[in-house]
Amino acid sequence: MALTTPASLGGGIAAEQVRRQLTGNRSDVSGKAFQAILIAALATSIVILGVLVYDVAQTGSGTLTGRLGDFLQGSLRSQAEASGILQGLRGTFFIGVFTVVVAFPVGIASAIYLEEYARSTRLTRFIDVSIRNLAGVPSVVYGILGLAIFVKALGSFTGPDAQGRSVISAGLTLAILVLPIVIITSAEALRAVPAELREAAYGVGATTWEVTKHHVIPYAAPGILTGTVLALARALGEAAPLILVGAVTGFLSGGTGMSLDSLDERFTAMPIVITTWAGRPGADWEQATAAAIVVLLAVVLLANAIAILLRNRYEKKRG
Amino acid sequence: MTSLASNPTSYSLEDFHGSRSRMRKERIVRAVLFTAASTSIVISVAIVASLIGEAWTFVSQVELAALWTDGWFPRRGMYDVKTLVSGSLIVTVIAMAVAGPLGLGAAVYLSEYAPATVRKVVKPALEILAGIPSVVLGFFALTFLSPVIVQRLNDEATQFNIAAAGIGVGILTIPLVASISEDAMRSVPMALREASYGLGARKITTTIRVVIPAAVSGLVAAFIVAVSRAIGETMVVFIAAGATGGSLFSTDIFRPGQTMTAAMASQAAGTDQVRGAGLTFQSLFFVGMLLFLVTLVLNVLASRFVRRVRQAY
Amino acid sequence: MPDNLTREVRLMAENGSPVPRTEPAPPGVPQQAVFDVSGVAVYYGDFRAVRDVSLDVRQHEITAFIGPSGCGKSTMLRCFNRMNDLIDTARVEGDISYHGVDLYDPAVNPVEVRRRIGMVFQKPNPFPKSIYDNVAYGPKVAGAKGNLDDVVEEALQGAALWDEVKDRLKESGMSLSGGQQQRLCIARAIATDPEVLLMDEPCSALDPIATGRIEDLMVEIKERYTIIIVTHNMQQAARVSDRTAFFTTEVNEESDRRTGLLVEYADTDKIFTTPDDERTENYVTGRFG
Ligand SMILES: Nc1ncnc2c1ncn2[C@@H]1O[C@H](COP(=O)(O)OP(=O)(O)OP(=O)(O)O)[C@@H](O)[C@H]1O
Ligand SMILES: [Mg+2]
Numbered sequence: 012m013a014l015t016t017p018a019s020l021g022g023g024i025a026a027e028q029v030r031r032q033l034t035g036n037r038s039d040v041s042g043k044a045f046q047a048i049l050i051a052a053l054a055t056s057i058v059i060l061g062v063l064v065y066d067v068a069q070t071g072s073g074t075l076t077g078r079l080g081d082f083l084q085g086s087l088r089s090q091a092e093a094s095g096i097l098q099g100l101r102g103t104f105f106i107g108v109f110t111v112v113v114a115f116p117v118g119i120a121s122a123i124y125l126e127e128y129a130r131s132t133r134l135t136r137f138i139d140v141s142i143r144n145l146a147g148v149p150s151v152v153y154g155i156l157g158l159a160i161f162v163k164a165l166g167s168f169t170g171p172d173a174q175g176r177s178v179i180s181a182g183l184t185l186a187i188l189v190l191p192i193v194i195i196t197s198a199e200a201l202r203a204v205p206a207e208l209r210e211a212a213y214g215v216g217a218t219t220w221e222v223t224k225h226h227v228i229p230y231a232a233p234g235i236l237t238g239t240v241l242a243l244a245r246a247l248g249e250a251a252p253l254i255l256v257g258a259v260t261g262f263l264s265g266g267t268g269m270s271l272d273s274l275d276e277r278f279t280a281m282p283i284v285i286t287t288w289a290g291r292p293g294a295d296w297e298q299a300t301a302a303a304i305v306v307l308l309a310v311v312l313l314a315n316a317i318a319i320l321l322r323n324r325y326e327k328k329r330g
Numbered sequence: 331m332t333s334l335a336s337n338p339t340s341y342s343l344e345d346f347h348g349s350r351s352r353m354r355k356e357r358i359v360r361a362v363l364f365t366a367a368s369t370s371i372v373i374s375v376a377i378v379a380s381l382i383g384e385a386w387t388f389v390s391q392v393e394l395a396a397l398w399t400d401g402w403f404p405r406r407g408m409y410d411v412k413t414l415v416s417g418s419l420i421v422t423v424i425a426m427a428v429a430g431p432l433g434l435g436a437a438v439y440l441s442e443y444a445p446a447t448v449r450k451v452v453k454p455a456l457e458i459l460a461g462i463p464s465v466v467l468g469f470f471a472l473t474f475l476s477p478v479i480v481q482r483l484n485d486e487a488t489q490f491n492i493a494a495a496g497i498g499v500g501i502l503t504i505p506l507v508a509s510i511s512e513d514a515m516r517s518v519p520m521a522l523r524e525a526s527y528g529l530g531a532r533k534i535t536t537t538i539r540v541v542i543p544a545a546v547s548g549l550v551a552a553f554i555v556a557v558s559r560a561i562g563e564t565m566v567v568f569i570a571a572g573a574t575g576g577s578l579f580s581t582d583i584f585r586p587g588q589t590m591t592a593a594m595a596s597q598a599a600g601t602d603q604v605r606g607a608g609l610t611f612q613s614l615f616f617v618g619m620l621l622f623l624v625t626l627v628l629n630v631l632a633s634r635f636v637r638r639v640r641q642a643y
Numbered sequence: 644m645p646d647n648l649t650r651e652v653r654l655m656a657e658n659g660s661p662v663p664r665t666e667p668a669p670p671g672v673p674q675q676a677v678f679d680v681s682g683v684a685v686y687y688g689d690f691r692a693v694r695d696v697s698l699d700v701r702q703h704e705i706t707a708f709i710g711p712s713g714c715g716k717s718t719m720l721r722c723f724n725r726m727n728d729l730i731d732t733a734r735v736e737g738d739i740s741y742h743g744v745d746l747y748d749p750a751v752n753p754v755e756v757r758r759r760i761g762m763v764f765q766k767p768n769p770f771p772k773s774i775y776d777n778v779a780y781g782p783k784v785a786g787a788k789g790n791l792d793d794v795v796e797e798a799l800q801g802a803a804l805w806d807e808v809k810d811r812l813k814e815s816g817m818s819l820s821g822g823q824q825q826r827l828c829i830a831r832a833i834a835t836d837p838e839v840l841l842m843d844e845p846c847s848a849l850d851p852i853a854t855g856r857i858e859d860l861m862v863e864i865k866e867r868y869t870i871i872i873v874t875h876n877m878q879q880a881a882r883v884s885d886r887t888a889f890f891t892t893e894v895n896e897e898s899d900r901r902t903g904l905l906v907e908y909a910d911t912d913k914i915f916t917t918p919d920d921e922r923t924e925n926y927v928t929g930r931f932g
Binding site for chain 1: 352353355356359360362363364366367368369370371373374376377379380381383384431432433434435436438439440443452454455456457458459461462463464465466467468469470472473474501504505508532533534537538555558561562563564565568569574591594595598599614615618621622625626628629630632633
């Protein structure tokens with residue numbers, strides 16, 4: 012195309028010419044195709060999520076609508092139609108309690124030490140590296156840790172009559188499993204606290220703990236909370252370490268006690284119930300499994316959703 | 331007291347010691363927090379210590395021939411390591427074939443193309459996907475992926491098969507790949523993109539020729555982290571790939587198979603962990619050690635790449 | 644100042660150590676030195692940010708630090724209340740003594756130093772708390788008990804902010820204008836009854852009117868406090884300060900980064916009219932930097 016200077020043409024035609032050059036008259040086929048591929052990738056991921064949730068809900072709906080009360084209050088049985096998840100819920104509840112009571116305080120305290128107190132010495136760098144590595148250790152390996160320490164070595168404390176295979180062992184193991192997550196997310200939240208806030212408080216003569224307690228923690232609280240909720244959700248959904256520490260996969264008598272005395276008895280938990288039932292043949296078991304999954308997903312996804320909403324809200328507020 | 335104002339200023343060191351009770355509190359808090367921080371080291375040591383004793387017993391007592399046989403049947407004294415390692419590798423390859431393109435594609439779209447409104451909806455959705463427990467994906471792989479996808483592709487495929495498990499693991503790692511890759515691309519400075527547009531480059535050219543190469547360290551890190559995660563994933567394989575009693579060496583993805591992780595779970599899921607011939611119990615720790623070392627190497631590698639991104643920008 | 648005295652007594656009763664205070668020396672008698680700095684160099688890791696600083700800061704005077712960007716003014720200022728302790732890599736060499744006490748003696752508690760030597764920062768940084776709590780915070784952590792209303796009022800009055808905020812003490816400190824926020828920060832700093840105020844470019848984020856008010860305030864309060872101010876505004880240094888230290892940067896032998904150093908320290912008049920050093924003259928006349 013011969014380039015003509017706009018001046019050599021009438022004004023209207025010149026404008027049209029420029030417009031066409033700027034909007035590009037070559038159609039960008041490869042660009043469009045590329046974008047379509049990207050969208051397809053993203054859409055596939057989201058669709059999978061949708062299909063998964065739909066499929067599970069569909070399969071489990073019969074059990075959930077037909078006999079929800081029984082299902083929630085019943086025990087593990089050899090018949091799918093008579094089985095319930097009370098023992099699983101109880102185990103998962105206590106695992107959550109252990110996580111909150113053990114992993115949260117230790118994890119948050121660790122993060123505070125590393126972010127607010129520690130100077131960059133060889134020791135603190137070593138701590139930092141070990142936390143990062145712990146975060147990448149497969150969960151089943153934490154199961155080995157639980158098996159060797161809480162079940163075998165400390166069995167007489169964690170469960171004298173259960174050979175150590177108690178919800179205490181399980182709870183401690185999972186608390187340790189999520190500890191690095193709690194530390195890393197809390198540390199991130201602390202790092203996001205503006206330096207000026209700390210300087211202001213140090214500047215009037217506050218000690219490190221006063222600065223931390225009065226200014227840093229309140230500012231970082233939403234971020235810390237988000238991280239801890241995500242960690243809790245992770246703990247509630249883990250199964251592999253529980254198998255290693257001896258969660259009951261078959262028939263379990265008892266396992267519904269809510270008192271502290273019952274913590275050293277044998278136990279099971281929701282992910283274990285799901286695993287066990289998933290392995291049994293027949294549509295009945297498939298439906299029961301799906302129903303159990305819906306219950307677990309409701310808890311875990313709710314926790315996740317709360318955490319995500321919380322974070323997004325505070326991110327927006329702080330810009 | 332009145333001497334305060336009239337006395338010319340003079341200080342001594344004691345004036346700068348500070349309130350004793352306040353400083354004691356500070357020291358105690360510091361000690362408590364330090365103790366909490368050191369638990370991570372204690373845990374790291376405990377993991378290695380838990381693994382190493384029994385793993386060593388296994389290595390020193392096992393007959394070498396038992397490590398290279400027809401399959402992994404610990405209760406019968408057959409500890410064919412290649413069965414587990416190849417199983418883990420195959421699952422990982424399938425998983426990455428799923429998560430690599432989907433995760434990367436999603437990340438490129440979110441980082442370079444997506445309007446803010448789309449990001450606002452889609453990112454939480456991906457995070458929710460990340461929060462789905464692996465037992466749920468195991469069930470999904472067994473009851474949906476296997477009959478609806480795998481058995482349709484190959485009608486010889488058994489209900490429990492490695493392919494479905496691999497796809498399930500892949501789905502599990504999509505959010506991981508997507509979020510680390512997206513972070514890597516978003517940390518590419520805007521100026522680089524503007525320079526490219528300034529030269530008249532189109533968006534696709536800018537993305538492929540400028541942004542992705544600049545983010546490559548982070549993308550590699552994402553890939554390695556995902557591989558590590560896939561190798562360590564247990565429940566999807568345990569539920570969907572069958573082979574709970576043991577497995578013959580096999581590379582057929584349409585048949586049941588065993589990975590390192592699932593082998594550990596199946597062994598522990600037996601009625602009594604200690605039963606079984608000779609070294610059954612110890613073999614659990616041996617596999618655990620192997621798994622620990624492999625993932626450790628991968629994670630160290632990944633953090634090298636991540637650090638490179640940080641240094642660049 | 645009876646108010647002031649009761650407060651000192653109170654703080655003293657709770658902490659055991661009073662903040663000594665002197666009247667300004669009568670005319671003709673040289674002012675006593677608050678800080679004695681000799682041969683100070685500050686490092687960030689291996690990098691020497693500033694070297695060869697020797698000067699004495701006199702009581703009830705305003706001392707200004709001027710010089711081009713990166714010459715180590717802030718770095719030096721933060722040595723006086725050990726704020727640099729908060730930076731992992733920072734290290735101070737040489738002697739800084741405060742009324743004869745070596746500030747960097749291992750037995751010195753930086754928390755105590757900062758109570759006596761307050762700081763106002765470049766960007767106003769009130770706590771995200773009420774105006775009242777902002778001011779009361781320092782005395783509270785220092786151990787003051789009971790009703791702090793008087794302390795808060797006195798500090799806000801001292802910072803010329805009382806009349807503007809006396810009806811809204813419960814509102815957030817963040818709701819004030821920039822200039823008001825900076826005066827709130829000054830009030831917060833003087834609430835612990837310090838002897839020295841360190842100010843790092845306190846007006847650089849403010850408009851000319853707010854700047855003027857802070858300058859007036861500084862001159863007003865110097866009979867109670869000793870002030871060191873870092874400023875890029877040479878008119879400001881000329882207007883408010885009694886003595887001025889001029890810093891500059893020089894290329895380093897060891898690295899390609901520039902190290903700051905003290906060039907000249909003298910009465911402000913002299914620095915701005917008849918400096919001894921050519922570099923000072925070039926700077927104050929605007930021929931450099
Ligand atoms: N936390 C730090 N870590 C490493 N180097 C630093 C740090 N703070 C300052 N520096 C360096 O020390 C030198 C002096 O910095 P300083 O902030 O004291 O300069 P300044 O005179 O206050 O400059 P400005 O007028 O821009 O505020 C500069 O080269 C700076 O890069
Ligand atoms: Mg400065």
